[in-house]
Amino acid sequence: MTAPAIELVGVDKSFGPVHANRDINLRVEKGTIHGIVGENGAGKSTLMSILYGFYQADRGEIRVNGRRVRIPDSQAAIALGIGMVHQHFMLVEPFTVLENVMLGAEGGRLLRGGSARARAELARLAREYGLEVDPDAVVGDLPVGQQQRVEILKALYRGAEILILDEPTGVLTPDEADQLFRILDQLRAQGKTVLLITHKLREIMAATDAVSVMRAGRMVATRATADTSVEELAELMVGRRVLLRVDKGPARPGEVRLRVADARAHDAQGVERLRGVSLEVRAGEIVGIAGVAGNGQSELLEAIAGIRPLSAGRIEICGAPLARPDPALARRMGLAHVPEDRHRMGLVTRFPARENAILGYHRAPRYGNGPFLDQGRVLEACRELMAAFDVRPPDPHLKTANFSGGNQQKIVLAREIERDPEVLIVGQPTRGVDVGAIEAIHRRLIELRDAGKAILLVSVELDEIRALSDRILVMFDGRLMGERDAAADERELGLLMSGVGAGRAA
């Protein structure tokens, strides 16, 4: 038997007080696709970054192809034939694809000779693996799917035999993800070893040969993919049984609480992103908006929240028209907004949790008088929110950036829901959130619906839309392509999402 491509023995790593990896043992066979799953914060990225020399392990041993090695920096990892596609791409956006690929492997003091060679090599890799990218395109202008290809090309250009991909599908459309998996298959066929990190269990089942599960910094199990199931993996990840399906009764819709009539809006470049959207959401129902990211969903949410002005059409909240684009006004009319990108809009991550827990509502009389905040009351409110939503750790003074993604999202949700809004609009409620927290967030949204609130849900996760929504609207290119009920099949929704086949216009 050949030596494993990678073997880790007793690897341990702490960041100050955070013990990110504890005594990790792992064996990855050559020429396989090996999955690593785990909740957010389980320590997957840290472990892979150690393997790539980005971080140093505090203890433990790394063996590559049976030989014990030290990996003090990424240079050493590259020399050992290890390449990594990071969760947050390591690209220089204003550079061209070619410059990004060459960086660190220029092949001489002057760029000229090296760039001719790199060009030829890129063409060869494109042919061999179907990794087509224009070498002269500026990386920042490319869609994320293409940027990811550039990352893979960077690794292959440096002669990687072992390729680590950290959460590669988080940013991809289902179609792009399929393409990626085809590329990985080809890499395996060429004898390369792939380490695939993800928290999407379905991908693991479809793409890998073996899978290891991490939980709270430990490696808790390794299985042959054929011998395990989504249910078992989910349980191993969370440490208890999880409901992958959402239990909910039938909706009892009441009167219309949110009405959007023929809304049009433009982005900063003057491109029309909403091209006449009309919809209604009734009390006691969840209306889901499905679609590939970038088809106007974000603009729709922003328009309803009063952040983005409409160029035509109108928005009514609880029967009254939203007179001007003003988020504070929308709030007073009974709307709450959980933004799509919690880091950009929902939170100030450098603030302690208690300040984020009142952000946007900080003028409410219950938090103080006039210009002054009553810190005692703010603290108390934050404690209540944390208890109600099981935010961990329940520490109002902790800097928000130090909570895991799931717990950050709970803080935003808690803040918006606790105000008892009549209408809730939610964007990507579980993006970057771990399985355990997803379950809690979903349950919360259903409870809210059953309490007679109107909920508009935008998500790029089709599974999530199908699990939660009472009605599904599909958005494409700034328009609603049609309405389906929750039982609609995935293929049909997929077709609508790609703009094919206009059904009943909503």
Place this chain on the structure above:
Amino acid sequence: MFDAAILILDSTVRLSTPLLLVCLAGLYSERAGVIDIGLEGKLLAGAFAAAAAAAVFGSPWIGLAAAVGVSIALALLHGLACITFRGNQIVSGVAINFLAAGLTALLGQAWFSQGGRTPALGPEQRFGELSLPLAQTLADVPVLGGIWSELISGHSILVYLAFAMAPITWWTLGRTRFGLRLRAVGENPAAVDTAGISVARMRYLAVACCGALCGAAGAYLSTAQSAGFIKDMSAGKGFIALAALIFAKWRPIPAMFACLLFGFLDAAAIRLQGVSLPVIGSAPVELIQALPYLLTVVLLAGFIGAARPPRAGGVPYVKER
């Protein structure tokens, strides 16, 4: 009229030279992601070191070497604070300005006892004016003679160095491995790190380049343009150069033109001193002197679009939070 124009342009070249050297110095540092408010201080320290060394050792070249050395030392100090200890780059830059202003005055007085001045330099202790080939022959040819003999010939070697540095910098940034890595480290240091290159090493190299050019600019001030150091002789040029850098959006060739423009405004202000103009009366010299700043603000605010600074500028590279 033509002669007057040539004269103004000639002094434009002379006045732009220190701006250009300092501006390119800032460019190396800032394109690598290290913001440098301390250009002014390094310029001043360089000027002092050059004049002091030239006075003591009798050679402008030793003065230049001293200026470059001192200025690089200050740049590395800034590097130590910002790269190694991840301090605030603005604060460190301001500190360097104070340090240079204080130390030059103090040491000048202690060493030479001339109220902060260095001794006046003789011709052999200064950079003289180079006469380019044919300058004599062509001097009397109309137009061409004026341009070649007056405008282009007859400057110190540092002037030619400064104007050569603009295309050299352009070529270095765009065509060499060093330039590629330098630009990358100013945009996304993590990408450089994961490509197997040391971020700190690249940034130290960049600030050292910055120091060297500031030193040359300082030597120009005290051993080419004037004959000795006087207190605070940099007179805000480091800040004007910084404005030119922003104005040029951190690109070397536009930086050269920006410095020429600012140099021209300076030359015009000097030329108009005391001149009485029709309609407005005496020339508003203060206004003309303020023009570089006003231009930068006004043009940046609306006309040439937002300047996008290097993305990682001002941010220390931290891996482990």
